[in-house]
Amino acid sequence: MRRFFACCSFLVLLFSPSLLAKELKVVTTVKPLGLIVQALTDGAAHNDILLPPGTSPHDYALRPSDMKKLNDADLVIWVGPELETFLVKVLAEKENSLMLTAQKTIELRHYAHEGEVSHGDHTHSHDGVDPHLWLGPTQAIQAANVISEQLINIDPLNKKVYEDNLSQFVAEVEQTIEALAQQLKPLADRGYYVFHDAYGYFEQTFALNKLGHFTVNPDRRPGAKTLVSIRRALKAEAAVCVFSEPQFSPAVVKSVVRGTKVNISTLDPMATEIAEGKQGYVQFLAGLGQSFTNCLK
Secondary structure, three states: OOHHHHHHHHHHHHHHHHHHHHEEEEEEOOHHHHHHHHHOOOEEEEEEOOOOOOHHHHOOOOHHHHHHHHHHOOOOOOOOOOOHHHHHHHOOOOOEEEHHHOOOOOOOOOOOOOOEEEEOOOOEEEEEEEOOOHHOOOHHHHHHHHHHHHHHHHHHHHHHHHHHHHHHHHHHHHHHHHHHHHHHHHHHOOEEEEEEEOOOHHHHHHHHHEEEEEEEOOOOOOOOOHEEEEEEHHHHHOOOEEEEOOOOOHHHHHHHEEEEEEEEOOOOOOOOOOOOOHHHHHHHHHHHHHHHHHHHO
């Protein structure tokens, strides 16, 4: 009889849902998006970020190790073909992928018409969706809701964890929005130029005064007319700051700014220096606001 009960107890343990459930594997493409997902999956899932730190998604080439991560993932979260063009064919037949630019509940902004840009093996227009949605705190919250819903669908055993994480994430981002609004409001009339047109979501949220950009896409070299126009504005003291980016050479920015009184600073849309973890996205958002504040002052 003792052997019977011992055997039954062993079987109960063996087939217990908590033991059978394996940890969910989630892959995100770019680090800022990964920071959002890390906040949402803390204590419930394993996360991998596909692109190495400091890498631009505009010209990335997949490695065999990347393909293994994608194939092993239970869920792949990407922005969409507007950003990660290299994933379009790879994810075309994968049902376990979540494309954020296809979600109707995320308020996406659109570029003004600037023509088509050739990227060697493909051409796309920059009069479509702005894919840098993680730079908008409102869009980050909207994306977090979509992602959490998907996580719960495929991992219902951790529903409470995902719901609690989402609630905390939304509260912290909303607090950061409020703090940044007060911080940036006195600087709303200060003009500036950015290296490439990536910050529209952030700029709209905080009503900042961007005068222009060197290039629409970092794959595209700034045109001579653009550089002349920017330099003329800088000499006329129309702007107080010009932002470069760590992923790209600042040489062209330095050459245009040379001889003027304008400040030079760096904006990092890819969160290169931000530590991964549950607080990563909020730290990234606050750091971005501080970069604007320091240069525009």
